[in-house]
Every structure is written in C-alpha cells, then in structure tokens.
Amino acid sequence: xLSAAKHKILEEISASFTRQELIxxxxxxxxxxxxxxxxxxxxxxAEKKLSATPDExxxxxxGQVISAINLNDIGSAKETHHIEILAEDALYEPGDAISFIExxxxxxxxxxxxxxxxxxxxxxxxxxxxxxxxxxxxQEGASVKxxxxxxxxFRLPDDEKDLIMIGPGAGxxxxxxxxxxxxxxxxxxxxxxxxxxxxxxxxxxxxxxLQNWVETGSxxxxxxxxxxxxEEGFSLSDALFxxxxxxxxxxxxxxxxxxxxxxxxLAEEINxxxxxxxxxxxxxxxxxxxxxxxxxxxxxRYRIESPASAPLMLVA
Amino acid sequence: xxxxxxxxxxxxxxxxxxxxxxxxxxxxxxxxxxxxxxNIRPDDQPLVRFHGMxxxxxxxxxxxxxxxxxERLYSFMIRLRLTGGFLSGDQWIALHHIAGENSTGTxxxxxxxxxxxxxxLKTKAKPTVKAFxxxxxxxxxxxxxxxxxxxxxxxxxxSPLHEQIFELAKEITAMLLPKTHGYYxxxxxxxxxxxxxxxxxxxxxxxxxxxxxxxxxxxxPNNDIDVFGNDLGLIAVIEKDKLKGFNIVIGGGMxxxxxxxxxxxxxxxxxxxxxxxxxxxxxxxxxxEMLTIQRDYGNxxxxxxxxxxxxxxxxxxxxxxxELEKRAGFALEDIKPYTFNRRKDYYGWEQNHEGLWYYxxxxxNGRVLDxxxxxxxxxxxxxxxxxxxxFRFTCNQxxxxxxxxPEDKAQIQEILEKxxxxxxxxxxxxxxxxxxxxxxxxxxALALAESQRYLPSLLxxxxxxxxxxGLSDEEMIVxxxxxxxxxxxxxxxxxGFVGTALGKYNMYIGGDRVGTRLNKLYKESxxxxxxxxxxxxxxxxxxxxxxxxxxxxxxxxxxxxx
Numbered sequence: 001x002l003s004a005a006k007h008k009i010l011e012e013i014s015a016s017f018t019r020q021e022l023i024x025x026x027x028x029x030x031x032x033x034x035x036x037x038x039x040x041x042x043x044x045x046a047e048k049k050l051s052a053t054p055d056e057x058x059x060x061x062x063g064q065v066i067s068a069i070n071l072n073d074i075g076s077a078k079e080t081h082h083i084e085i086l087a088e089d090a091l092y093e094p095g096d097a098i099s100f101i102e103x104x105x106x107x108x109x110x111x112x113x114x115x116x117x118x119x120x121x122x123x124x125x126x127x128x129x130x131x132x133x134x135x136x137x138x139q140e141g142a143s144v145k146x147x148x149x150x151x152x153x154f155r156l157p158d159d160e161k162d163l164i165m166i167g168p169g170a171g172x173x174x175x176x177x178x179x180x181x182x183x184x185x186x187x188x189x190x191x192x193x194x195x196x197x198x199x200x201x202x203x204x205x206x207x208x209x210l211q212n213w214v215e216t217g218s219x220x221x222x223x224x225x226x227x228x229x230x231e232e233g234f235s236l237s238d239a240l241f242x243x244x245x246x247x248x249x250x251x252x253x254x255x256x257x258x259x260x261x262x263x264x265x266l267a268e269e270i271n272x273x274x275x276x277x278x279x280x281x282x283x284x285x286x287x288x289x290x291x292x293x294x295x296x297x298x299x300x301r302y303r304i305e306s307p308a309s310a311p312l313m314l315v316a
Numbered sequence: 317x318x319x320x321x322x323x324x325x326x327x328x329x330x331x332x333x334x335x336x337x338x339x340x341x342x343x344x345x346x347x348x349x350x351x352x353x354x355n356i357r358p359d360d361q362p363l364v365r366f367h368g369m370x371x372x373x374x375x376x377x378x379x380x381x382x383x384x385x386x387e388r389l390y391s392f393m394i395r396l397r398l399t400g401g402f403l404s405g406d407q408w409i410a411l412h413h414i415a416g417e418n419s420t421g422t423x424x425x426x427x428x429x430x431x432x433x434x435x436x437l438k439t440k441a442k443p444t445v446k447a448f449x450x451x452x453x454x455x456x457x458x459x460x461x462x463x464x465x466x467x468x469x470x471x472x473x474x475s476p477l478h479e480q481i482f483e484l485a486k487e488i489t490a491m492l493l494p495k496t497h498g499y500y501x502x503x504x505x506x507x508x509x510x511x512x513x514x515x516x517x518x519x520x521x522x523x524x525x526x527x528x529x530x531x532x533x534x535x536x537p538n539n540d541i542d543v544f545g546n547d548l549g550l551i552a553v554i555e556k557d558k559l560k561g562f563n564i565v566i567g568g569g570m571x572x573x574x575x576x577x578x579x580x581x582x583x584x585x586x587x588x589x590x591x592x593x594x595x596x597x598x599x600x601x602x603x604x605e606m607l608t609i610q611r612d613y614g615n616x617x618x619x620x621x622x623x624x625x626x627x628x629x630x631x632x633x634x635x636x637x638x639e640l641e642k643r644a645g646f647a648l649e650d651i652k653p654y655t656f657n658r659r660k661d662y663y664g665w666e667q668n669h670e671g672l673w674y675y676x677x678x679x680x681n682g683r684v685l686d687x688x689x690x691x692x693x694x695x696x697x698x699x700x701x702x703x704x705x706x707f708r709f710t711c712n713q714x715x716x717x718x719x720x721x722p723e724d725k726a727q728i729q730e731i732l733e734k735x736x737x738x739x740x741x742x743x744x745x746x747x748x749x750x751x752x753x754x755x756x757x758x759x760x761a762l763a764l765a766e767s768q769r770y771l772p773s774l775l776x777x778x779x780x781x782x783x784x785x786g787l788s789d790e791e792m793i794v795x796x797x798x799x800x801x802x803x804x805x806x807x808x809x810x811x812g813f814v815g816t817a818l819g820k821y822n823m824y825i826g827g828d829r830v831g832t833r834l835n836k837l838y839k840e841s842x843x844x845x846x847x848x849x850x851x852x853x854x855x856x857x858x859x860x861x862x863x864x865x866x867x868x869x870x871x872x873x874x875x876x877x878x
Contacts (some may be wrong), residue, residue, distance in 0.1 A: 069382050069384060071383070071385060071386075073386055074377075200354070201389060204386060204387075205385075206354070207385060207387055208387055209385055211353060217737055222352050223351065223354060224351050229439045230439075
C-alpha cells in the first residue's frame with residue numbers, strides 16, 4: 001500500500017515521466033522515501049501510461065552496432081546481449097544511461113533505458129550496453145539513434161574511495177563501466193564486485209574481463225554466487241554472508257556501496273542482508289542497522305539502481 | 317656410475333614443482349576454492365595428476381566462448397585405480413550414478429584397464445572423489461610421475477592361477493602407492509596430518525618418478541595387456557599349473573614426437589627371471605628397486621627423455637641387471653622360454669576352471685553410454701543390480717561381466733538379450749572388435765587430430781574394402797591415436813594411425829599380431845581417401861600373395877618394411 005508521501009512524490013514526477021522512468025526513479029527518490037521509513041522498492045506505480053516525452057534537443061545521437069553477442073553460453077536458460085555501438089561523438093560518463101529512438105522498430109513496443117556498460121576512457125568512441133532477454137533486436141551493422149540520459153546521482157566516487165558493487169545478472173552493466181573507467185584512469189580506490197547468476201559455466205557475464213581485472217589488481221575482490229553450483233542452492237545473499245566481516249570492515253572504512261539489480265525484490269533482499277550483517281558484525285540492533293544504511297544513503301555512499309526498464313530522467 | 321644425470325640447475329620445472337609441493341599438496345586446496353574460474357593454478361596442474369585427474373577443456377568450444385567473454389570450458393578428467401581392471405557389482409552401481417550426476421555420464425574404459433570420467437567441473441571434483449571413496453574406490457596416483465594402474469591379463473579363464481597373479485598385482489599396487497596424506501586432506505576432508513614423519517616416502521622421496529611408470533603382468537600365451545609397451549613387464553612362467561616365477565622385461569613405452577628421432581616408441585627388453593616358488597619377496601624387491609634405480613638415474617632435465625626406456629638405452633641392459641642385483645641383493649636368472657600367440661579378448665561367454673561364467677562385451681573405444689540404438693550403460697547397471705556379477709575391464713577397452721555362478725547365468729543372459737548386447741557383440745566385425753582409439757579431441761590437450769570420434773566411421777569404410785577382398789574374417793589389429801604419445805599403443809598395431817593435424821594421419825604398418833615388433837612409419841599425413849587407397853592396395857596384395865597362416869602385420873612387414 002502506498003503512503004501519502006509516496007503518492008505525492010510519484011504524482012509530482014508522473015507529470016513528466018513514463019512508467020519506465022518511474023522504475024528508474026525509485027533510486028533517485030530513495031533517500032527521501034526511506035527517511036520516512038518506507039521501502040521505495042514497493043513504491044512503484046501500477047501499470048499506467050503517463051504522458052510527456054523527454055527533451056530531445058541536444059542529446060540525440062546516431063551510431064552503428066559493431067558487435068552484438070549473447071553472453072550466455074549454450075545450455076543457458078537466459079539471454080543477455082552485449083551490444084557495442086560505434087558513436088564517436090556520444091558524450092557520456094560512467095553511470096549514464098541510453099534509450100533508443102524507436103523509429104526503426106528495433107526497440108520493441110516499450111522503449112527502455114539501459115545503463116551504459118562501457119567507459120569513455122577505456123572504450124573510446126564506443127558505447128556498450130548489456131541487455132537482458134531478447135526484447136531489443138539489434139544486429140551487427142544496424143544503424144541506431146539513441147539518447148543519452150545523464151544520471152548525476154550514480155557516479156563513481158572520488159578516485160581514492162573504495163567501492164563495493166553488487167550487480168546480479170545484467171546488473172553488472174554499470175559496474176563494468178565503473179571498473180573499466182577506474183582501470184583506465186588508474187584510480188587508487190579499491191574495488192569489490194559481487195555477481196550472481198544461475199550457472200557458472202554458461203552465465204558468468206564478462207567473466208574473462210573480470211578475471212583480467214582481478215589479475216591486474218584493478219578489481220580487488222570478486223565474489224560470485226551461482227545457484228546451480230551447489231546442491232542446496234547458493235544465492236547472492238549467501239555470498240554476502242560469507243564475506244560479512246570483510247564487507248562491514250570496508251563500509252566502516254568509508255567504502256561506497258552500489259547495488260544494481262533488475263528485480264526490485266532482489267535489491268530489497270540485498271538491503272535486508274546488509275542490515276543483518278551489520279547487526280551481526282557491528283553488534284547493532286535492527287533499528288540501528290537500518291539507520292546506518294539510511295545514513296549511508298543520505299551521504300551518497302549507498303545507491304540502488306536498476307540496469308534496464310529504466311526511466312528517461314534528467315535529460316541533459 | 318653415479319647419479320650424474322641431473323644437475324640441480326638443469327631440473328625441469330615439473331621437478332621443482334614436485335619438490336616444493338609439500339607432499340603433492342601444492343595449492344590445490346586454494347585452487348579448488350577459487351570461485352571465479354573453473355581452472356586451477358598453473359603449478360597445481362602437474363600436481364593434481366598425482367591425485368588422479370587432468371585439468372582439460374572442451375577444445376570444440378574455445379572460440380565461441382572467447383567471443384562470449386567466457387573462459388575456456390574447463391573440466392577434470394578423473395581416473396580410477398582398478399588394479400587388474402576389477403570392479404565389484406556394487407562399485408559399478410555407485411560409479412554409474414556418480415558419472416550421471418557429476419560428469420558427461422559416459423564411463424570410459426581406458427587402454428590400461430581402468431575407468432575414467434570426463435567433464436567433471438571443478439565444483440564437482442571433490443564430491444566425485446568423496447563418492448568414489450564411499451564406494452571403496454580411489455583415484456590416488458592414477459596419473460602423474462608415479463606408478464600408475466597396475467594391469468594384469470584380464471580374463472580369469474586364461475589360467476587357474478589368474479587369481480594368484482591378480483593378487484600379486486594388488487600387492488605391487490599397495491607397495492608403490494605414495495605415502496602422502498595430502499590426498500585425504502584435500503579431497504576427503506581428513507584432518508591435517510600431525511607429524512609429517514608419518515608421510516615420509518622412502519620410495520618416492522620428495523621428487524617422485526621422473527615420469528609416469530607403468531607395470532603390467534602378463535599370463536601367456538595371451539598378450540592382451542601389451543606387456544612390451546610398459547616400463548616394467550612381468551611375464552608369468554607357469555609349469556604344470558604352478559606359478560614358477562616371472563620373466564622381467566623393462567623399458568617399453570609408446571610416447572614419441574613427430575619428426576624427433578630422440579623421442580621414440582620402444583618395446584621392453586628382456587632383463588632376467590625371478591623365481592617365486594619359495595615366496596614372492598624377491599619379485600616384490602626387484603619391482604621396488606626397479607623404481608628406485610629409475611628414480612635415481614632417470615632424466616629429470618628433459619621430460620621427453622624421462623621415461624625408463626631412455627635410461628635403459630643410456631646405461632644398457634647389463635648395467636641395469638647388475639644395478640638391480642646390487643640393490644635387490646640377489647641374482648637374476650636367465651629368461652625362461654615363453655610364447656605369446658594372441659593379443660585379444662575372448663568375446664562372448666567363457667568359463668573358468670572353477671565353472672564360473674564370464675561374458676565379454678564389445679565396447680567400441682571403451683565408451684560405455686546409452687544411445688538410441690544401444691543401451692549398454694543401462695544393461696550393465698541391471699546386470700550389476702542382480703548382485704550376482706563383478707566387472708573386469710580389458711586393455712582392449714572392453715568389459716567382462718564376471719564371476720557368474722552357473723545357476724545365475726540364465727538371468728544375466730536374459731538381461732543381455734533384452735538390451736541386445738549379445739547381438740551387438742556378435743555383429744562387431746573382426747577388425748572393429750580388435751581396434752582401439754584414444755580419446756583425443758575434444759578434451760585431450762595433446763590431440764592433433766580426431767581419434768575415438770573418427771575411427772568408427774573410418775572402419776565402416778575399411779570393412780567395405782575387406783569385404784571386397786574377401787578378408788572380412790581376417791584378424792587384424794588396427795589402432796589410432798590423435799597424437800604420437802600413443803595412449804592406444806598404435807606403434808605395436810599391425811596397422812596404426814597417428815594424427816598429425818586435423819584429418820591427417822601418419823600410417824604405420826608391419827607390427828606383428830602378438831605385440832612383439834614395432835611397426836614402421838609408412839607414409840605421412842594421409843587424408844582419408846589416401847588411407848583407403850593404401851589399404852585397398854595392401855588388402856589386394858595380401859589376399860593374393862600371403863603365405864598360409866600369415867597375418868597382415870607380418871605380410872606388410874615382409875612386403876613393405878624391408
């Protein structure tokens with residue numbers, strides 16, 4: 001059930017955003033809502049097409065798809081498409097998103113926003129995205145038009161800050177951008193990525209790239225959870241629990257904590273797991289743990305994002 | 317002569333890894349818990365072999381997975397130790413289920429009388445070894461620079477003394493196992509050993525053997541185990557149904573390298589005879605000291621020259637005999653006469669001296685699996701589930717359903733008929749029934765060409781040629797490997813094919829029927845049409861010009877290898 005406060009915020013933004021935009025916006029407004037003691041993740045509106053279109057003035061680009069591969073291997077129940085677009089003039093920063101202008105029909109019935117998976121420093125002149133499912137039918141050689149959506153709330157922290165990234169499934173997309181960027185500029189802060197999927201053999205998205213970053217030290221820690229690997233199942237929360245003491249240690253030392261999860265329920269579960277870890281390892285009460293997380297949020301150190309189904313927000 | 321082969325600075329990298337491995341532990345435990353890769357650390361690769369497994373990858377999938385930003389599809393090949401190829405019915409049932417849950421599901425009978433599983437992911441390796449252990453099975457020291465599976469003439473009908481010789485093989489196995497406790501700690505969660513003195517290894521020390529070491533026990537007149545292809549062969553000498561002793565032959569080995577005359581296949585040489593009528597101690601002592609000599613004198617600088625065969629050629633048989641006598645403390649007698657007259661399995665029903673029944677099933681290239689046309693794996697499971705059979709594997713990669721009491725034979729026969737196993741075994745052509753191929757692609761890292769995935773279709777065509785020349789019932793031993801390391805012993809086939817590149821094979825001809833003469837390289841890098849062309853010519857000449865009773869290997873040797 002939606003509280004009056006949520007209704008108010010949602011009503012305010014619904015004047016200019018679509019439903020997809022609202023799904024994205026939960027992260028944007030999470031601080032405000034959470035301070036009122038409510039979960040933003042349940043605050044999404046019911047199916048409802050909202051009016052208004054984003055600003056199209058200065059952020060429309062053309063590009064060409066130079067690579068489109070399904071990252072999942074034979075035997076996987078999933079599809080996750082890695083798409084590389086050649087777009088030399090596109091200006092973006094890690095954390096930004098793009099949406100396609102659906103004049104060619106490739107974007108499907110419900111155009112979506114995708115967090116960018118590439119880094120302007122590491123992938124010069126290119127823009128990569130990670131698309132779950134098969135809704136976006138882009139093939140090599142296709143010409144595309146797209147918009148870039150600035151996302152000032154979701155930026156890399158300063159170079160020297162430590163960063164914990166929790167990116168299950170396609171939620172890894174912006175973190176690939178962050179890691180590539182930090183690797184390219186030689187940022188000194190430590191990086192820790194949690195990734196989860198169904199199957200180690202077929203679903204380990206960007207495995208070789210991540211391994212390289214671990215090898216070179218750009219990625220300080222990489223922990224994974226693959227449900228199929230363990231007879232009793234093994235979830236992202238299990239992986240977080242296993243790393244509990246170290247995680248809390250990083251947070252106490254000022255690490256930033258970013259979550260990017262496609263499903264709201266999963267983001268909520270991660271949030272709850274983090275709270276539980278704080279109660280265990282910092283001997284906090286549940287209330288104190290939740291307050292601690294809220295404080296991280298208001299300090300800008302704790303962000304929850306969604307990789308796709310995103311709204312078109314804050315057009316430059 | 318002293319241990320002058322190996323200057324410390326010349327030791328191969330494998331030698332250094334072994335010596336600093338803390339009794340073969342290395343960092344295997346850490347490699348297993350590294351969750352971001354299916355691979356293990358480079359220095360653990362040679363060590364994990366001593367634990368019975370090879371880290372491999374699916375070579376068919378490399379390119380596609382690389383494009384998907386996925387690492388190679390790594391998995392383990394895990395090999396059991398089955399001395400003399402014996403497995404109880406209960407163990408077969410356990411193995412059937414372990415293979416189904418943790419591997420590709422195919423049970424591969426090897427060319428050295430054991431079973432290996434392929435496609436075991438790193439996360440499944442430990443559960444697999446644990447499940448084996450629960451069934452009383454081990455993988456310890458089945459690969460690596462150490463004494464491998466001890467093989468022994470497979471069929472109990474070969475001699476009333478089969479059981480006695482088989483027991484001796486088991487004693488040799490036990491005597492030559494490594495003392496490390498690491499296997500139990502890493503795979504079976506045993507507690508760390510308190511006092512490392514308890515695992516002090518007087519035989520292997522901290523360096524193990526320079527290379528693999530293979531032992532075989534043969535009961536003439538069948539040379540089904542290819543005794544001369546082993547580092548150490550023991551040929552039983554039986555008089556009036558009494559085991560008198562063993563002829564010792566040393567220095568056999570198949571592995572070679574294309575174009576490198578320094579790296580060659582070799583048949584074992586006769587060394588001497590050991591009497592066992594007053595006890596087996598001298599024999600065991602001789603076997604043990606054979607390993608210590610090779611341990612001390614084998615080449616540890618160049619792994620290509622590290623097998624016993626090169627040490628034998630370097631020092632010569634007289635020196636070996638003297639050194640062995642010195643270490644063992646007794647004199648070897650002269651070789652006793654022995655004769656081999658066959659080198660193949662006894663397909664179908666056979667009975668041993670006690671009246672127990674045995675059914676030898678033809679298993680093409682040793683691959684036990686269920687297909688649309690043949691449910692071999694299911695049939696063997698049902699046979700095992702009767703509780704009335706054991707299993708024995710042969711070095712020709714077949715399985716003998718074993719030790720069946722006369723009153724139980726009908727029940728087993730019924731299962732074999734139900735699954736058309738008898739029909740399958742009977743209809744295998746003579747050439748196919750005696751053929752062998754190694755694993756090669758897609759999992760063997762050494763493979764240059766296909767082998768077990770290709771030989772069956774090549775034989776389809778060769779069968780046509782044989783029919784054309786009226787030779788369909790002609791016994792001949794044809795073997796294929798995907799590289800010159802020779803796992804399927806192609807260099808002692810009558811006709812051998814050794815891969816040089818995809819679709820290309822060197823052709824070797826002129827080995828003898830019983831495995832006492834190496835064949836010779838006839839032509840290089842032939843493709844299928846050329847292979848069939850050459851065979852067509854051979855078969856035509858053989859049908860026309862052969863002497864009575866002459867085998868094709870002897871014929872080809874006489875006509876083309878002089």
